[in-house]
Amino acid sequence: MIVFASKQQSTASEFHTGFALSKNGDTVVLASPDGNILQKIELPTLGNDVTYGRTPDGGDTFEIMSPTPAKANAAAVSAPVFSAPSGFYLNDWKAGDFNSNKKLDVFDLCLMKRELFGKKNSL
Numbered sequence: 001m002i003v004f005a006s007k008q009q010s011t012a013s014e015f016h017t018g019f020a021l022s023k024n025g026d027t028v029v030l031a032s033p034d035g036n037i038l039q040k041i042e043l044p045t046l047g048n049d050v051t052y053g054r055t056p057d058g059g060d061t062f063e064i065m066s067p068t069p070a071k072a073n074a075a076a077v078s079a080p081v082f083s084a085p086s087g088f089y090l091n092d093w094k095a096g097d098f099n100s101n102k103k104l105d106v107f108d109l110c111l112m113k114r115e116l117f118g119k120k121n122s123l
Helices: none
Strands: 026-031 037-043 051-054 062-065 104-107 113-117
Touching: none
Parallel strands: none
Antiparallel strands: 026 037, 051 062, 104 113
């Protein structure tokens, strides 16, 4: 069953709550008829064309994801995992012996060429 949290009236094919949720964050409380709170969900700020739901369906974890009406919830792509620790790297390949006559050129944001290794060291 799909329930739309919108101020629209329900139709024969769509069920609407009659109230809307804020995309800037909101709270949804599911309660039994006698007022006992069954579940309280804090919604995060949501961008356009995204939803917040359980992954996997019926699981304990809630995530922001792309809408998948009438299909199983699909989590968004996870954050990248980097194989090297954070830091400053001069290049992405093993440069070899820096004591040789080889030089390594680096370009700064002003596109001014500076020699790090070689005849001049301007940094």
